[in-house]
Amino acid sequence: MTEKAYNQCVELHADNLYRFIFNNIKDSDMASDIVQDAYEKMWLYKDGVDPAKAKSYLFTTAYHLLVDTVNKNKHLIPIEQQPEQEFSTDRGYSDLNEILHDVLNRLPADQKMVLMLRDYEGYSYQEIGEITGLSESQVKVYIYRARVFLKKYIGRLEVVL
Amino acid sequence: MSEMRYINRDNYEAWFLDYLEGSLTDSEQRQLSSFLLNNPDLKQDLHKEDLVRLPSDYMQSFDAKQKLRRAPSPFSELSEYEFAMADALENGNPFPMERAKMSAADQKEWTLYKSTILRAHAVKYPRKKALKRRSFAILPDAFRVAAAAILLMLLYNTKDSTELVEGRHKGHYEPSTQISSSLTASIPEQTKELADNVTNNEQTKAVLLEAPIIMDATFSINEKDSEIEEYRAYIEPIGEQQIRQQLAELGQPEIPNVYETGLKLMMPHYINNHNSLAALYELPETEALASASEKSNTITSELLKRINPLNISYDRIYDEAGELVAVNLSADGFELSQRIPKWLNRRE
Structure with missing residues (x-):
């Protein structure tokens, strides 16, 4: 990978990568550090990185850094362990997308990550599997579960659609 | 119906249902007929449709x-x-x-x-510029070659023409001027003999022999013809004998030896430092310098002051109980203190 290709990768993917990380950990500094580390690693091994697969490489690296960070800061409670009243809220929402992003934080980390890779980045199950190290079938299960949970949540909120 | 069963007034409805559904065996049907003969009041119930037909709502399939x-x-x-x-x-x-x-x-x-499909917010990564890599523009090969050539030329032209060679005196070195062969070739033999008579010092000879040639060359380079002519007009009428006399009057020139000159310059400082160090050890012991460690401290500080150009000083700081609590390193531009941990500060 040339310097030009690398800089092009920065232009094309840095925002998306940052958004993916930030929406997962909700900490701009940590998200920024992870993005920086991912690019640093790509630069370090630039000779072995195919520019066509640079995005996947970045997301894979960032995903693993993210998992490490999440494991260090175990603030996410699995959805199964959340009390029922957690599913209701008095908060006023102006936008369904806002609700969804709020609900997203209630999903288990792995479901949240794969769903974001799917919806934000448009990755296929196979690509998400390569990034996360999960099987294609497992990715699919996580995504389906996440969708059902999100639907149930917004259904309970009785959002006017 | 694996077991034999019997109809009576308590279970006749189940028998009726089975009959209507056609699930009774031949013997059961005969038993039912016998029962109806004995209980004619129940015969009409057998033909009531509402006993066996559910309302149409219940007949629909469960859509959930x-x-x-x-x-x-x-x-x-x-x-x-x-x-x-x-x-x-x-x-x-x-x-x-x-x-x-x-x-x-x-x-x-x-x-x-x-609605569960997430729509991405537009997010800008704030440190994108810092991620980019920049390298210096690499010069084309032609520029590289040219740069190397210029560098070589500069190195060649600035080569120091003075080098140290071993002199006549053992262990001593003196500077010697390299005389270019092009210049020496043009020096007349008579002038060389003259210079030999005047002095034995090679450097002096070189100066005497080269001066007119170098000046001539310099002036010719500068195209100051008038000055060259003026110089020649002064030199030529003098003649060989007069030059010899004038050189003899000058006597033996004294060319300072570099090593000796250097030694002379350094020696006072060396002696001064030596005396200072010697004096430090001869200082009388005062109360403040009672302990050997404090004396060492002062000596260290003094040494630092004398041998370093930054005027660094080193001090130990004691509390009221006389415990060493910190060391202080200071100079003109800075001061650095390091607190000593208590566990380290145990007096013997």
Whole structure:
């Protein structure tokens, strides 16, 4: 990978990568550090990185850094362990997308990550599997579960659609 | 009906139902006929339709069955209905089932499922510029070659023409001027002899011999012809004898020896430093310098002051109890203190 290709990768993917990380950990500094580390690693091994697969490489690296960070800061409670009243809220929402992003934080980390890779980045199950190290079938299960949970949540909120 | 059973007034309704459904065996049918003969009041009940026919509402199939059935593995956590919805959404199908079969509730569910697709916010990574790599523009090969050539030329032209060679005196070195062969070739033999007579010092000879030639060359380079002519007009009438006399009057020139000169310059400083160090050890012991460590401290500080150009000083700081609490290193531009941990500060 040339310097030009690398800089092009920065232009094309840095925002998306940052958004993916930030929406997962909700900490701009940590998200920024992870993005920086991912690019640093790509630069370090630039000779072995195919520019066509640079995005996947970045997301894979960032995903693993993210998992490490999440494991260090175990603030996410699995959805199964959340009390029922957690599913209701008095908060006023102006936008369904806002609700969804709020609900997203209630999903288990792995479901949240794969769903974001799917919806934000448009990755296929196979690509998400390569990034996360999960099987294609497992990715699919996580995504389906996440969708059902999100639907149930917004259904309970009785959002006017 | 694996076991033999008997009809009576308590269970006759079940028998009637079985009869209407055609599930009675021949012997049971005969038993039923015998029972009706003995109980004619019940015979009319056998033909009542409402006993065996449910209202039409109950005959419809349960439309929520799909919600009860589990989805195939590995999605068995989800119902078949949820799976169908999610699957349709994921595969981009317009509807999970035939639209005609979709109830209003299904339609609403489907709308909710479609709403679960996340729309990305536009987010800007704030440190994008810092990620980019920049390298200096690499010069083309031609420029590299040119740069190397210029560098070589500069190095060649600035080569120091003075080098140290071993002199006549053992262990001593003196500077010697390299005389270029082009210049020496043009020096007349007579002038060389003259210089030999005047002095034995090679350097002096070189100066005497080269001066006119170098000046001539210099002036010719500078194209100051008038000055050259003036110089020649002064030199030529003097003649060889007069030059010899004038040189003899000058006597033996004294060319300072570099080593000796250097030694002379350094020696006073060396002696001074030596005396200072010697004096330090001879200082009388005062109360403040009673302990050997304090004396050492002062000596260290003094040494630092004397041998370093930054005027660094080193001090130890004691508390009221006389315990060493910190060391202080200071100079003109800075001061550095290091606190000593208590466990380290135990006096013997």
